[in-house]
Amino acid sequence: MTEALVPHFSILLVDDEPAWLRSVSLTLARAGINNILTASDSREVPEILSRGQVRLVLLDLTMPHLPGEALLTMISEQHPEILTIVVSGMNQIETAVRCMRLGAFDYFVKTVEEDRLVTGVLRAIRMLELERENQAISDRILSNQLRHPEAFVNIVTADRTMLGIFGYIEAVAVSRQPLLITGESGVGKELVARAVHTLSGASGPLVAVNVAGLDDTVFADTLFGHVRGAYTGAEQARRGMIEEATDGTLFLDEIGDLSIPSQVKLLRLLQEGEYFPLGSDRPKRLKARVIVATHRDLKAKEEQGAFRRDLFYRLRTHQILLPPLRERPGDIPLLLDYFLAEAAESLGKKKPTPPKELAQLLATYSFPGNIRELRAMVYDAVSVHRERILSLDTFIKAIGPAKEQPPPAAAQDHNLFSGLERLPTFGEAADLLVTEALARSGGNQTIAARLLGISQPALSKRLSARG
Numbered sequence: 001m002t003e004a005l006v007p008h009f010s011i012l013l014v015d016d017e018p019a020w021l022r023s024v025s026l027t028l029a030r031a032g033i034n035n036i037l038t039a040s041d042s043r044e045v046p047e048i049l050s051r052g053q054v055r056l057v058l059l060d061l062t063m064p065h066l067p068g069e070a071l072l073t074m075i076s077e078q079h080p081e082i083l084t085i086v087v088s089g090m091n092q093i094e095t096a097v098r099c100m101r102l103g104a105f106d107y108f109v110k111t112v113e114e115d116r117l118v119t120g121v122l123r124a125i126r127m128l129e130l131e132r133e134n135q136a137i138s139d140r141i142l143s144n145q146l147r148h149p150e151a152f153v154n155i156v157t158a159d160r161t162m163l164g165i166f167g168y169i170e171a172v173a174v175s176r177q178p179l180l181i182t183g184e185s186g187v188g189k190e191l192v193a194r195a196v197h198t199l200s201g202a203s204g205p206l207v208a209v210n211v212a213g214l215d216d217t218v219f220a221d222t223l224f225g226h227v228r229g230a231y232t233g234a235e236q237a238r239r240g241m242i243e244e245a246t247d248g249t250l251f252l253d254e255i256g257d258l259s260i261p262s263q264v265k266l267l268r269l270l271q272e273g274e275y276f277p278l279g280s281d282r283p284k285r286l287k288a289r290v291i292v293a294t295h296r297d298l299k300a301k302e303e304q305g306a307f308r309r310d311l312f313y314r315l316r317t318h319q320i321l322l323p324p325l326r327e328r329p330g331d332i333p334l335l336l337d338y339f340l341a342e343a344a345e346s347l348g349k350k351k352p353t354p355p356k357e358l359a360q361l362l363a364t365y366s367f368p369g370n371i372r373e374l375r376a377m378v379y380d381a382v383s384v385h386r387e388r389i390l391s392l393d394t395f396i397k398a399i400g401p402a403k404e405q406p407p408p409a410a411a412q413d414h415n416l417f418s419g420l421e422r423l424p425t426f427g428e429a430a431d432l433l434v435t436e437a438l439a440r441s442g443g444n445q446t447i448a449a450r451l452l453g454i455s456q457p458a459l460s461k462r463l464s465a466r467g
């Protein structure tokens with residue numbers, strides 16, 4: 001199998017000393033960077049750059065023929081899309097300042113530790129990747145069309161926000177940067193992580209780890225693995241989940257519950273792209289895309305000091321916020337139909353017909369457990385179901401008595417009465433509302449009362465008063 005090229009563009013190393021070219025190539029390869037070209041004759045550089053593959057150049061300054069500063073000027077003028085890192089033998093502040101003025105992205109002295117050079121290269125790669133991804137995101141938003149709708153077949157929705165999120169997912173799926181998925185419990189975060197993984201085209205698996213409740217040592221052991229004898233009881237070496245996810249996706253769920261020491265470990269992993277299995281002093285490379293999810297408000301946690309700011313900023317490079325089910329009521333009938341078919345098939349029954357008032361009833365409920373809760377309700381109803389038409393009873397029981405709910409967004413923005421010349425009286429308005437609620441609920445008073453946000457006895461009293 002041919003190894004994937006990292007990053008997706010080429011990095012060109014330019015120096016007249018072949019030994020330096022070899023040594024830097026090896027250092028970068030150890031950091032997982034293998035898409036490298038080299039040039040020991042600076043006169044070759046313009047032709048190599050004209051092929052359009054190179055986005056980052058590591059440039060020596062003192063070279064025969066075309067000197068480094070002349071090349072730097074040429075690159076800044078003719079290839080503004082390319083970043084140049086100068087790696088010079090000269091430790092002179094004036095030279096460094098001049099190079100930065102000529103457009104260098106960074107400046108390193110050759111004697112500097114290799115680690116610092118690698119960090120500089122990783123920073124440049126990250127910046128170029130983000131630039132490309134931002135471009136992809138705006139292209140997607142403008143084109144407003146999905147390229148791979150098949151990746152979303154398991155995510156039932158017709159909601160505009162959700163469809164917009166699908167477009168965003170297509171744009172960021174191939175990124176190597178972390179992705180943060182937030183949203184209430186049961187809203188579909190793991191389902192979305194799976195769609196991202198499918199679209200990433202990664203050859204490895206998706207490995208999901210729920211990190212809630214893991215103490216720091218268990219967290220490190222689970223993710224990083226250990227060598228034999230790392231601690232009492234570690235009789236066998238164990239691969240960590242990061243290694244299990246090689247060439248695939250590591251999905252860390254409930255990230256908002258991670259302890260501070262584990263947050264530090266995760267940040268280091270993301271920044272340096274490497275980790276140490278417990279008991280080992282040989283680093284391993286992170287070769288998986290990291291997706292994290294939480295139902296918690298990470299911003300609020302960060303403000304309270306319970307979540308590290310640097311990690312929060314690192315994680316939210318790409319972010320998806322999934323809306324709760326109550327904010328997409330149009331999805332309720334679709335999901336109902338989908339889960340009825342799914343439940344009937346798994347329970348070996350014929351798909352029941354839902355009473356037409358059911359979707360109305362469900363729209364009055366706030367679904368704190370979101371889609372998972374709706375799914376469980378439907379499975380429950382189908383399992384006790386005998387007739388052709390599904391009974392409303394299990395649903396009415398599950399959602400409990402009506403509670404005050406915020407008015408629908410449309411009613412908040414626009415007062416329905418504002419266009420009327422004569423305002424109806426309270427009594428008239430209430431009568432009209434009751435009539436409409438009864439029509440929508442097919443005459444079912446329980447549902448009508450829920451739609452009106454009043455108790456059933458209160459509705460019944462009002463109806464008898466009407467005569």
Ligand SMILES: Nc1ncnc2c1ncn2[C@@H]1O[C@H](COP(=O)(O)OP(=O)(O)OP(=O)(O)O)[C@@H](O)[C@H]1O
Nearest residue numbers: 154155156184185186187188189190191295371372
């Ligand atoms: N749009 C959808 N279409 C079909 N099924 C869905 C949809 N969204 C969620 N589900 C289903 O609802 C259940 C909960 O989804 P999922 O586990 O992805 O939620 P979550 O946000 O990750 O939950 P938690 O915060 O508890 O981890 C799963 O069975 C999933 O398949």
